[in-house]
Amino acid sequence: MTRGLTTPEYGNSLWIPYNTVTWLQHPQITIRQSTIDYITDKYVMFEDGDNLGFDYLIVALGVGRHAPIGVGAETRDEFEIMLRETHANIKAAQSVTVVGAGAVGIELAADVKEVFPDKYVRLVHSREQVLAGPFSVTLRQRVEQALVQMGVEVVLGQRVVKQRQISDDKDNLETAQLGGQISIANDMNCNRSARLPELTSAAVTNAELTLANGERLQSDWTVQCLGAQTRPILQLASKGLTGSDGIRVRGTMQVDDIRYPHIYACGDACSHSAVKLAGVAMHNGFVAARNIARCVLMGGPRAADTLLEQSPDFPAKILLLLGRSHCAMQVGDVLWDEERARQFVFEDMGLAQCVNALSLTSVPIATSPFDHPPSPK
Template identity: 25%
Template structure:
């Protein structure tokens, strides 16, 4: 049940290096199809719900958070991207949703929509001139990137290289689902090389790349895309004791920091930055954000009413083990509740539609499809 609204509307500050929200699930299509480039990126001023006096948006990057003093040091950037200054921001509640750091082109590196549109457009122009593409990493990101490129450009040679004996080797999914995903990718024309670790990628003749494999063989390609599962969480600004050995934030089911952190009840983390044995999914991240928001509202209302005890808080259920993938013109899904596996174009159409599930993400956020 939704919490009662606070009597006084709290001031909300969004700190982000980008000028808007980006639907990362749409990256494979946005980086292969020019007509889709601008759809996944929604600038802050395109979101009517943020146009309120109580909402402030700061373009910048967090430098250091001090849970004990509840103070954040951040680096702001002007619109020209040249001038940067350090500032401090005092807060009552902190929600960390900074995500993972991945290399281009698996995610944008631009900080403005206009800059991103130009960068993605140039990348597609470059991709169109390539005869061969090698994608390194057989996780969800690598599978979807390789399959989408082959789907959009069927005459190109697309190779997916993975170091393990099965795709999705880092995910808690059954062997049969891994096999079905492999079959769908291969039927779509992707050349999949398993048990092949990439040792190095160097420049070859002309614009070609030389890929050296652990077994001593070499591949050549016009374009190489790194999509390994070693993406790091953006958490350098948090105290080390708040993180696990890989840099992910340890959280309670309420999405609050672990009890060992000062003022942990006022600190929340959501999305890809949290430590979890489950699969990191956009829909789960949205539910985490909703859980954190509800709990903050509960705590504010409780404080307004003078309750000395912390209210009962909403909690996330156990780690997610279901997974759905877009594999070019097809799709694959594993239902963790029933154990059922589904594959085929109808899976893609039913789950993701024709916009890489952008309509689903916006709907879950309560945002219209068209700004």
């Protein structure tokens, strides 16, 4: 998504309507576009007051991010307008500040600097090194060095404690540091935005940032990339089933409570791994779907319990694309050199591979739920 903000032509290709996916047009498949209010063990309650009962459920809602990284658009037109407006704001700015040096913040700062090399780009992070997670110091240093080489100013060990928009008082936006997170003070609908952070923008023009050391920074365009949020929609009797890292699941992708063997969660919505990866999310979906098929064929979750497939633990890995000129990759404990990593770098950032893996342009080949699914690459 970061490259879509700096290169709208690429960003437009990220919107893939369900009605263009051949196999989703099957008469036994129904697609409903709606906002979920909450989920019980028997039905899904929609925001409009309607509900949908189920025998089996897969929760695959991902995680929420504030716009413009998170997408709140409901139509292609809305999506393309958001891209154009964000790109115009970036293009008009002389200085750009990205707050948060996780993977998203790193790639966004690099993309902005590459597309607009004459802009002053700054990356601010509260920790002493970029990138959280189980990754080596060497990887973090390599990423920081690449950013500096590109011309990005990297400010480490300084938390943003206040943000103030310094133009147009009637639209004044202030943020305050609370419990390690930035809270946005002009939210018109806190309850809805808690479920849908995509509806609230984390970007602002012409802002003044105050750091923990008292230093003040001015920026023409500022965006906060402070991590993702889980969606608090499960209303089950199980305490602690949903935490800050997602829904707790077993290896079968069933939620971790024996009272709800018919409810599954997969992908970024669940807490199955320390690092949220697209390939792992797709594999989770294979496992969850195949286990539900087993349950249906065997007469229910209890009858199929001993035959359910377990999702393996995958090594933590990350591939960071720092513009088109640099990349950094680690798989497990092994740091790959850039030449080796480049075999996994594509001009479209792997979009075509994802489209093919999800059979978005073809009809998938039917297999038995008792065969093994493909492993993520």
